[in-house]
Amino acid sequence: MKQKLVIGTRGSKLALWQADHVAACLRRHYPSVAIELKNMVTTGDKILDVPLAKIGGKGLFTKELEVAMLSGEIDLAVHSLKDMPAELPDGLILAAVTERVDPGDALISPQYKTLDKLPAGARVGTSSLRRRAQLLHARPDLTIVDLRGNLDTRLKKLTTENLDAIMLATAGLKRLGWDKHITQILPQAICLPAVGQGALAIEARANDAETLSMLAFLNHEPTYRATLAERSFLAEVEGGCQIPIGVYAQIDTEDGQLKMTAVIMSPDGQKAVRDSIQGDPAQAVALGHTLAGRMLDHGGREILAKLFTQED
Structure with missing residues (x-):
């Protein structure tokens, strides 16, 4: 040793x-x-x-x-x-x-509190294309503002940059004891997390x-297996910060099955392909590949092709 x-x-x-x-x-x-x-x-x-x-x-x-x-x-x-x-x-x-802690995405809006209460045209800060796309899918009227920096810097920018809300990972806020700032944790039906978040x-x-x-x-084996499936999905769609995808897997404590949901989106949030899969956690890599392949074949590839063309 x-x-x-x-x-x-x-x-x-x-x-x-x-x-x-x-x-x-x-x-x-x-x-x-x-x-x-x-x-x-x-x-x-x-x-x-x-x-x-x-x-x-x-x-x-x-x-x-x-x-x-x-x-x-x-x-x-x-x-x-x-x-x-x-x-x-x-x-x-x-x-x-x-072991994973809360994988969710937190909205911080001292004045409006929740996504549905934000007024039309509200300025929301995030550095994530994934969050941007999913927010615009739910609320196309929002104005998304790029937000870089460490957590404390981004919290300060909520005030200094005249933002109505910002989006941050719930886990980081909880680890630093700053979860008092959270006004809403967005449901996964609206915003799926990043691969491995939490x-x-x-x-x-x-x-x-x-x-x-x-x-x-x-x-932590259950977290390892779940995130292995997520990273397998990521590798198959060749995603990173520059591609708007969300994915979350977990092992069901009742039936022991690995259950995963993912979304591939256009950056403006107008197009979205969403699907789910479940199976044996021992087949985590295969499950990630299978879900990714299915979603690519049902519109995901078209979204990504257009995105790469725009970048070129």
Whole structure:
């Protein structure tokens, strides 16, 4: 067993909370092992004035940490699973996925409280194409404003940028004890979450058997299986921050089946393909592929083709 583990993390309040949480779990499990944190700045943290979809998407928040892992500078990295691309760099794997907390999307609107109470033309801030598309599908009259920055920065912009509401991940707000700001958690019938939303991912080197063995206890199998299906769906549709898709899977506690619902949308919210699937959790990857293929064949491919044509 290693006598020291170095955890790489971004420097935002949420990223540090997540890394500290994993570090505390490791210290309790291995009291004799030195657990160190190394703060790093990613490209996504540096570029705050451009929408994510225009600068490369999810990998912007993981690349520098992954380079440090591959070079041996750090042993593992802690991420929000929703920030991770579907395909990881050669030599790296998901060592563990922690138990999911609330996967929902939170609306914060001190004046209007809920989506249906927002007036026509209300200004809603979000950095996510997925949220933008689903909000416009439900409320095409809204004005969506791009909103970048860490959670505390985005909360401040609610006032400084004269916004009527903002959308944030419920899990991050709860982890930081800021859930008092939430005025509504949108139902999944309106807004499906991002792949892996609400779960933490621990990434490590594929050939580092000792570290992988030490991290195994952190893995929550039901969450791992559910998010494996979601990431399989993501890989099949080749989605990321730049493609408006929502997906959520969970294992039913009564019948043990993995049940997953997904949506592929046009950025303006006018076109949507939504479908569901269920099956054996052991077939998580196949379920994700099957659902994605079915949705692509029933209009999803057309939506994505038009989106890619617009980007080109």
